Amino acid sequence: MPSAYGNMTAGELDEAIASLESEAAELKARGLSLDMARGKPSPEQVALSLPILDVLTSSADLVDEGIDASNYGCPDGLPSARALGANLLGVDPSQVIAAGSSSLELMYSLVSKAFSTGVRGDAPWSEQGPVRFLCPAPGYDRHFAITQHFGIENVPVRMRGDGPDMDEVERLVEGDPSVKGIWCVPKYQNPTGVTFSDEVVRRFVSMRPAARDFRIFWDNAYCVHDLVEPGETVMNVFDALALADVTDRVYEFASTSKVTLPGSGLAWLAASPSDIADVKATLSLERVCPNKIVQLAHVRYLKDVAGITEHMAEQAKVLRPRFDLVERKLSEGLGGLGVATWTHPKGGYFVSFDGPAGSAKAIVALAAQLGVKLTPAGATWPGGVDPDDTNIRIAPTYPSLEDLSAALDVFVVCVRLVSARLARDARG
Amino acid sequence: MPSAYGNMTAGELDEAIASLESEAAELKARGLSLDMARGKPSPEQVALSLPILDVLTSSADLVDEGIDASNYGCPDGLPSARALGANLLGVDPSQVIAAGSSSLELMYSLVSKAFSTGVRGDAPWSEQGPVRFLCPAPGYDRHFAITQHFGIENVPVRMRGDGPDMDEVERLVEGDPSVKGIWCVPKYQNPTGVTFSDEVVRRFVSMRPAARDFRIFWDNAYCVHDLVEPGETVMNVFDALALADVTDRVYEFASTSKVTLPGSGLAWLAASPSDIADVKATLSLERVCPNKIVQLAHVRYLKDVAGITEHMAEQAKVLRPRFDLVERKLSEGLGGLGVATWTHPKGGYFVSFDGPAGSAKAIVALAAQLGVKLTPAGATWPGGVDPDDTNIRIAPTYPSLEDLSAALDVFVVCVRLVSARLARDARG
Numbered sequence: 111m112p113s114a115y116g117n118m119t120a121g122e123l124d125e126a127i128a129s130l131e132s133e134a135a136e137l138k139a140r141g142l143s144l145d146m147a148r149g150k151p152s153p154e155q156v157a158l159s160l161p162i163l164d165v166l167t168s169s170a171d172l173v174d175e176g177i178d179a180s181n182y183g184c185p186d187g188l189p190s191a192r193a194l195g196a197n198l199l200g201v202d203p204s205q206v207i208a209a210g211s212s213s214l215e216l217m218y219s220l221v222s223k224a225f226s227t228g229v230r231g232d233a234p235w236s237e238q239g240p241v242r243f244l245c246p247a248p249g250y251d252r253h254f255a256i257t258q259h260f261g262i263e264n265v266p267v268r269m270r271g272d273g274p275d276m277d278e279v280e281r282l283v284e285g286d287p288s289v290k291g292i293w294c295v296p297k298y299q300n301p302t303g304v305t306f307s308d309e310v311v312r313r314f315v316s317m318r319p320a321a322r323d324f325r326i327f328w329d330n331a332y333c334v335h336d337l338v339e340p341g342e343t344v345m346n347v348f349d350a351l352a353l354a355d356v357t358d359r360v361y362e363f364a365s366t367s368k369v370t371l372p373g374s375g376l377a378w379l380a381a382s383p384s385d386i387a388d389v390k391a392t393l394s395l396e397r398v399c400p401n402k403i404v405q406l407a408h409v410r411y412l413k414d415v416a417g418i419t420e421h422m423a424e425q426a427k428v429l430r431p432r433f434d435l436v437e438r439k440l441s442e443g444l445g446g447l448g449v450a451t452w453t454h455p456k457g458g459y460f461v462s463f464d465g466p467a468g469s470a471k472a473i474v475a476l477a478a479q480l481g482v483k484l485t486p487a488g489a490t491w492p493g494g495v496d497p498d499d500t501n502i503r504i505a506p507t508y509p510s511l512e513d514l515s516a517a518l519d520v521f522v523v524c525v526r527l528v529s530a531r532l533a534r535d536a537r538g
Numbered sequence: 539m540p541s542a543y544g545n546m547t548a549g550e551l552d553e554a555i556a557s558l559e560s561e562a563a564e565l566k567a568r569g570l571s572l573d574m575a576r577g578k579p580s581p582e583q584v585a586l587s588l589p590i591l592d593v594l595t596s597s598a599d600l601v602d603e604g605i606d607a608s609n610y611g612c613p614d615g616l617p618s619a620r621a622l623g624a625n626l627l628g629v630d631p632s633q634v635i636a637a638g639s640s641s642l643e644l645m646y647s648l649v650s651k652a653f654s655t656g657v658r659g660d661a662p663w664s665e666q667g668p669v670r671f672l673c674p675a676p677g678y679d680r681h682f683a684i685t686q687h688f689g690i691e692n693v694p695v696r697m698r699g700d701g702p703d704m705d706e707v708e709r710l711v712e713g714d715p716s717v718k719g720i721w722c723v724p725k726y727q728n729p730t731g732v733t734f735s736d737e738v739v740r741r742f743v744s745m746r747p748a749a750r751d752f753r754i755f756w757d758n759a760y761c762v763h764d765l766v767e768p769g770e771t772v773m774n775v776f777d778a779l780a781l782a783d784v785t786d787r788v789y790e791f792a793s794t795s796k797v798t799l800p801g802s803g804l805a806w807l808a809a810s811p812s813d814i815a816d817v818k819a820t821l822s823l824e825r826v827c828p829n830k831i832v833q834l835a836h837v838r839y840l841k842d843v844a845g846i847t848e849h850m851a852e853q854a855k856v857l858r859p860r861f862d863l864v865e866r867k868l869s870e871g872l873g874g875l876g877v878a879t880w881t882h883p884k885g886g887y888f889v890s891f892d893g894p895a896g897s898a899k900a901i902v903a904l905a906a907q908l909g910v911k912l913t914p915a916g917a918t919w920p921g922g923v924d925p926d927d928t929n930i931r932i933a934p935t936y937p938s939l940e941d942l943s944a945a946l947d948v949f950v951v952c953v954r955l956v957s958a959r960l961a962r963d964a965r966g
Contacts, residue, residue, distance in 0.1 A: 148610075156608050160596035163831070168588035180588070182578050182800040210638050212825040222650050226664065226688055236654065236664045255823050260654055367826075372610040374831040395683050397640035398795075401829065403591070403802040 113448040113466070115533035123534055130527040134480060137520050142481030144517040149300065149459040150508040151372055154428045158421070159370040162411040172406060179402035185394045187376070191405035195378030197415045198333065199362055200346040206380050207389065210400045213365035213377035217327055218256050220361055220379075223392045224290065225260045229323035230358065230388050235262070235290055244282060244292035246274035248462055248490030248501045250300040253293040253329070264492030265289070269302050273310030280317055287320040291327055297344040298332035301462040301490055301503035303455025305342040315347065315354045325385075328362040332458040334422045335368060337430050341457050348380065357382045361389075366408055368459065369418060369425075376405050432506040435514055436461050443522030449529040452504075461504040462490070469528045470499045476524040482517045541876040541894070543961035551962055558955040562908060565948050570909030572945040577728065577887040578936040579800055582856045586849070587798040590839040600834060607830035613822045615804070619833035623806035625843050626761065627790055628774040634808050635817065637828045641793035641805035645755055646684050648789055648807075651820045652718065653688045657751035658786065658816045663690070663718055672710060672720035674702035676890055676918030676929045678728040681721040681757070692920030693717070697730050701738030708745055715748040719755055725772040726760035729890040729918055729931035731883025733770040743775065743782045753813075756790040760886040762850045763796060765858050769885050776808065785810045789817075794836055796887065797846060797853075804833050860934040863942055864889050871950030877957040880932070889932040890918070897956045898927045904952040910945045 115123055166172070172180045175189040186192065187208025196203040209216055225241075228234040235241045243257040247266040254264050265282065268275045274294070282289050294314075296306040306314075314326060328347055336342070347360050359382070366375030381389065412418050437454060440463075444450045452463040465473055470487035477484050485503040488494040504521075506514055543551055594600070600608045603617040614620065615636025624631040637644055653669075656662040663669045671685040675694040682692050693710065696703045702722070710717050722742075724734040734742075742754060756775055764770070775788050787810070794803030809817065840846050865882060868891075872878045880891040893901055898915035905912050913931040916922040932949075934942055 150610050153606075153609070160608070163594045163596050163598065166591045168591050170591065178581075180584050180799050180802070181581070182576075182795075211829045212827075215825040218824045222654060226650060226653055234664075236662075252823070252826075259820070259823050367610075371608050371831055373827040374608070374829045392687070395680070395687050396646045397643040398680075399640075399801040401639045401802045401832065403799055404829065404832065 113529060113533060114446070115449065115530045116536070118533070120537065123530060127527065127530045127534065130523060130530060133523050134476070134527055137480045137523060140481070142516060142520065144481060144509060144513050144520070145483045146505055146509060146514065146517045146521070147483045147485045148508050149505050151368055151425075152428060152508050152510075155425050155507070156371060158424050158428070162370055162407055165407045165410045166403065172403070174402075174406055174409070177402070179406040182398050184402060185397070185399045186390060187400055188402050188405045188409065190409040191376060194409055194412065194414065195364065195380070198418065199330065199348075199364060199378065199380045201348050201380045205348070205383060205386055206378055207386065207393065208400065208405055209377050209379065209393075211365070211367065211373055211375050211377065211404070213329065213331065213363040213367070214252060216363055216377050216379050217253070217329065219393070219396065220327070220389065221256050221260060223389070224323065224325075225262075227392065229325065230384065232323040235260075235323075238288070240288055242286065242289045244274075244279060244289060245492040246292070246294065246299070247492060248301050248503070249293060250295060250329075251489045253327070254492040257293075258493070262290070266492050269299065269304060271304060273304060273306035276310055276313045280313065283317050283319045283324060285320060289319070290321055290323060291325050293327050293329070295329050295331055296347070297330060297342065298335060298455055298458025300331065300458065301460035303453045303458050303460060303462065305344050308345045311345040311347055311350050312354070315350045315356050315359060326360045328360050330362055330364045331368070333364055334418050335459070336422065336457040337426050337433055338456050339423070358385050361385065366412075369422065370408060370411070374404065376400070376408055429507055431511060432514055433461070435511060436504060436506050436518060439515065439518035439522060443519075444525060447526070447529070450525055459505060459507055461506065463502045463504050464500040465502065465525055466529050466532050467498045467500055469525070469532060470496060470502050472528045473502060473521075473524045476528060477520055480520045480524065482520045484521070541957060541961060542874070543877065543958045544964070546961075548965065551958060555955065555958045555962065558951060558958060561951050562904070562955055565908045565951060568909070570944060570948065572909060572937060572941050572948070573911045574933055574937060574942070574945045574949070575911045575913045576936050577933050579796055579853075580856060580936050580938070583853050583935070584799060586852050586856070590798055590835055593835045593838045594831065600831070602830070602834055602837070605830070607834040610826050612830060613825070613827050614818060615828055616830050616833045616837065618837040619804060622837055622840065622842065623792065623808070626846065627758065627776075627792060627806065627808045629776050629808045633776070633811060633814055634806055635814065635821065636833055637805050637807065637821075639793070639795065639801055639803050639805065639832070641757065641759065641791040641795070642680060644791055644805050644807050645681070645757065647821070647824065648755070648817065649684050649688060651817070652751065652753075653690075655820065657753065658812065660751040663688075663751075666716070668716055670714065670717045672702075672707060672717060673920040674720070674722065674727070675920060676729050676931070677721060678723060678757075679917040681755070682920040685721075686921070690718070694920050697727065697732060699732060701732060701734035704738055704741045708741065711745050711747045711752060713748060717747070718749055718751060719753050721755050721757065723757050723759055724775070725758060725770065726763060726883055726886025728759065728886065729888035731881045731886050731888065731890065733772050736773045739773040739775055739778050740782070743778045743784050743787060754788045756788050758790055758792045759796070761792050762846050763887070764850065764885040765854050765861055766884050767851070786813050789813065797850065798836060798839070802832065804828070804836055857935055859939060860942055861889070863939060864932060864934050864946060867943065867946035867950060871947075872953060875954070875957070878953055887933060887935055889934065891930045891932050892928040893930065893953055894957050894960050895926045895928055897953070897960060898924060898930050900956045901930060901949075901952045904956060905948055908948045908952065910948045912949070
């Protein structure tokens with residue numbers, strides 16, 4: 111279907127471009143400095159969690175199920191912190207490690223371990239010749255950066271409406287023993303907001319990987335991050351594994367980084383008992399113990415899964431107007447033009463936007479000139495290479511509603527102007 | 539010089555052994571369960587730091603030099619936390635990264651980085667064929683375990699009274715490009731308590747390593763851990779480097795783990811500006827940011843180097859009686875027998891004990907039978923192999939004075955009995 115610009119006469123199109131250029135000039139003259147690039151909670155969200163700082167005082171009981179949180183020990187994390195993670199992810203506490211503030215650090219640590227010393231006694235990836243990792247795209251740039259850092263070849267796989275393209279995933283994982291892993295965000299995927307369907311989860315657990323040391327990095331970063339009630343649910347991957355009679359397949363991650371204070375919480379790893387034992391052996395060399403005071407404060411503050419859900423419902427009240435504003439501004443500004451599509455997520459932190467082929471870099475560059483910082487075009491693809499140059503990740507959580515509104519106005523003008531110019535270029 | 543047991547007649551020696559065996563049997567009958575193995579602060583020490591939990595509340599100002607500690611960002615650590623570390627180590631804040639609770643984790647991370655992706659653009663150690671690391675011994679088992687984990691060959695170098703055997707260090711570092719690093723604890727070394735002399739520090743910075751990617755892992759774990767006033771001082775290694783006109787040589791580490799709450803504080807890395815830039819590039823992939831709330835609480839609580847010194851003086855009051863008790867019990871029980879020597883540290887966490895050749899494993903095993911857990915014999919040597927089987931690390935900080943006293947009584951009997959039996963065995 112041709113876009114509104116494609117349907118215009120040459121004269122109409124020139125006129126439209128001239129008008130948009132003058133709008134852009136006006137916006138530029140405002141000297142804006144806005145940021146819609148960061149998947150970062152807003153100050154209002156963070157404020158909801160500040161009472162966690164009041165939970166532990168010098169007179170508090172710092173013993174957790176017999177463990178003194180104020181001294182060394184307990185490298186796998188406080189018992190109650192492991193139990194909270196286990197309940198959250200629906201697994202047994204013996205399958206869970208509670209670590210420091212960053213789940214990304216756990217992921218890095220596991221890739222590093224596999225690269226340097228191997229998975230469960232298999233040869234280190236560094237000694238297995240070229241090694242590859244599947245990267246559902248659009249996806250999360252920090253995931254891709256980790257594997258890239260170790261010289262692992264990142265292989266993009268298209269994200270669909272129900273998860274990654276599983277035909278392609280199965281073909282690569284089952285056919286190629288150099289494929290050692292895949293990055294997944296199964297719920298409210300970054301940036302598409304897609305929650306993997308049950309069918310996709312079942313196919314993930316039922317695959318027969320060519321490599322014994324293949325692992326799925328299941329980053330359940332947005333497991334409790336619903337914007338609406340009820341949110342979406344993703345099938346419990348360990349239940350699915352049990353049904354398929356498969357054990358050592360998945361490293362699952364979660365953290366409190368977008369639940370309490372970003373960067374100052376705890377992260378969890380869940381895996382099969384044998385995989386957990388393998389990981390513990392390395393983790394125990396890596397550090398004496400995680401910060402158990404932080405873990406204790408979190409358990410006492412959040413209490414249980416119901417406590418987390420309640421807390422997240424308060425955060426959703428802060429976030430929903432921002433996502434509603436994105437939807438309204440994009441619909442009003444771009445609806446019916448036939449130049450763009452975008453996602454309508456029920457949770458998570460992003461809206462994934464696709465403009466015309468060859469537009470994303472130009473839109474992001476133009477927005478920067480007009481004072482609006484966006485996630486770099488291409489960032490959602492491994493190596494920064496979006497094959498069609500269409501995708502832009504919109505991160506509406508951090509700015510105030512007022513700033514977000516202004517930034518979206520700029521964004522809409524940029525999309526229209528770049529699309530119109532592309533339509534003109536297409537006429538040769 | 540023969541020991542008291544060596545000077546006895548056969549009959550006297552048999553009698554002495556019988557008497558010690560009956561003492562041992564009596565001790566065993568008591569069913570003790572004591573632990574003198576762990577380099578862990580005592581609960582009394584930890585209690586001194588509990589007010590740190592009162593420093594930050596939900597109404598506190600969480601902004602540090604323009605950085606919001608309650609949200610993502612600032613991967614190198616809070617400005618004031620970096621400044622505190624810089625003042626502590628006597629370097630410029632630009633040379634310092636403030637990280638999570640564990641300096642061991644930083645060390646692991648740097649070995650891992652060098653192994654996987656290399657130091658400053660040089661080939662990864664994993665691709666350079668066999669790689670070696672020097673391990674001053676007796677030394678710290680967790681250091682040795684890290685390099686061993688990566689398949690690096692740990693090469694022991696004898697500790698002397700003023701630091702490692704520098705003739706041997708220079709010979710290996712200058713002559714062998716496969717030697718990539720050395721583990722050092724320059725002040726109150728674990729376990730000897732030795733503080734490196736100025737001459738040793740000067741030789742460290744003046745060496746001409748055969749490998750460009752050689753680094754000294756300078757773990758200044760006990761930099762503020764004096765037991766007496768005045769404590770010992772180690773020359774500022776970066777000042778020494780500057781005098782020698784050498785730059786990229788040292789990774790220095792320190793942490794608050796034995797200053798505030800063990801495992802729940804922050805750690806610092808100091809290095810040359812180019813090395814810091816190299817490390818930052820990896821660290822920024824590894825995690826979004828360290829726990830800045832913990833860092834802010836530390837800075838507000840400890841304030842400055844004077845604040846740390848004052849705080850540590852209080853801890854010394856708790857620790858000194860324990861170290862005095864070790865000295866008294868060992869002197870009373872073993873002095874004049876000619877079977878053992880031990881250190882008289884002015885700081886740090888350990889007393890290093892040496893019995894007769896071939897005695898350490900037997901002493902530790904016997905003590906375990908009598909209900910006293912000691913650090914495994916050999917743990918202070920890479921691979922767990924103490925060539926003379928003499929060294930035992932005594933960790934007197936954690937037990938109460940009463941428990942420590944009972945444990946030392948057992949230890950003395952074990953040393954005497956094992957020494958007497960060795961003297962008898964020596965007669966054939």
